[in-house]
Amino acid sequence: MSRFALETRGLHKTFGGLTVAANINFGLEPGARRALIGPNGAGKTTFVNMLTGRLAPSSGRILLGGEDVTGLAQEARVKRGLGRTFQINTLFRDMSVLDNVALGVAERLGIAGRMWRAASAYREVRDEAMELLARLGLADDAGVRVLDLPYGKQRLVEILIALGLKPKVLLLDEPAAGVPSLESERILEVLDALPSDIAILIIEHDMDVVFRFAKRITVLVQGEVLCEGTPTEIAADRRVHEVYLGERPHG
């Protein structure tokens, strides 16, 4: 049994001659608050896509709660407690805010495939979705088409959809991307308030977000783990400064 909620062993990915993930050994403890940083093209997104199952690794293994999920489809990993959000809003655009969240809740409760009763008859789904919305102050927007929400609130829905899955491990792909700094404070508050038993990996460019949220940081450079440590250690690490020299982290 692995002591990690999520673990990779020797994860490797090549596209033709290009190595985008090189022998990545990575572990995320239960309840972790971890950030994954690195310059553009470091392979962060590739790494996340392999974790979720959108992309198959060339070699290596992925373990979720100690179970090997390397060969499992995305949906099977979600069922085992792996949730994610997207850097670019990936919402059900023409649907209400409530339905955006309810869809995930219904999948988790195993009723999303039912055909013979109206969706609105499943009170438990609606109530749970409403509860989640209320928690983030979005209850009044439940009936609004999600595309009609201001961008900052759309980012919150992005997170809520994942929370509706009650994940044990949550991958946040630049949750504050594109949000003006005034509103990003709100997103940070939300992140701070996430249930402490969820292991969270945040992929982020904005160093303010990283240093405020993460307890530990992993630095990825050219598909390899450069180093890992506490924010203070990473901030003092000369190699990290070299990597970012000339390409200051934007955000």
Place this chain on the structure above:
Amino acid sequence: MTGTTAAAIGYAGAARLRWIELAPWVLAAAIYFFAPTYLPLGSYVLIMILFALSLDLILGYGGIVTLGHSAYFGFGAYVAGVFAIRLTGDPLLGLAVAAIAAGLLGLATGAVILRTHGLALLMLTLAITSILLEVANKWTTVTGGTDGLHSVPIQPILGMFRFDMFGKTAFLYCLIVVAACWWLVRTIVHSPFGVALAGTRENDVRMHAIGAPVYRRRLAAYTISTSLAGTAGALLTQTTQFAGLSVLGVELSGEILVMLVLGGVRRIYGAFVGPGVYIVAKDYLAKQTPEYWYLGIGILLILIVMFARGGILGLLDRAFAQLKRARA
């Protein structure tokens, strides 16, 4: 969200039947009692309504764009014909066999083509109906080739209701079958499955990310839809006692798509309004100007696509919204 129809769907929706939803059935009853000479045309309209409804389920709600839906309509039509000629002319049995056969064909072909998306999917749907058309054309011993299947024997329904020469029984038979299928589609669209199906249309990447078996859901919807299309085809064979090559091919697929778009996609009732207006307009224009009737249909379609994206029902929605605003 466009209009009240879409808003009624979902986890906060009100799935209760509204009185306006009974309008098609009231109209059908009125035709039966007051316009008996239109019954054969009415039966044909009902059959096309069912066909359009089956298309709306996968295209409107599922976002599966197809130009091959006539494959299943035609397959149902031929299965019903061959079944009646070779085995028994019992209409209900024939209808059930055709529905199951078309559903199985939908399951088998859908299992392959639904692995693709977009243009590739569109091409594959075209290929399926073209292949079936060629089979029906060449396999003359079974299908009758270009002559089709003539004088298909159809027994009285339940051994009691004979198909009369005025088309009364045929009309009521179609009406009951279409109403049952309408209820089925309406139930599915409002169900959690229906909302999830809409989710795959809106964003299948996110659907995967919330753990939904996207492929399986789409295949289930496709199977149901193709079975309904086959049912419509079987109704055509049984009520006309004829099945010919025109029930297959790209032309009919295109025509049913035009009817659905005309009425309004993703509304259930667009599938009622579209075929109704299209077939009646075609019938009228063909009588007025036999050489140019297609021109009239073309102009109608151009106007709808340019000025009324939601079809005729979308246009009505907007008109009502404006009325409400004017009154407020």
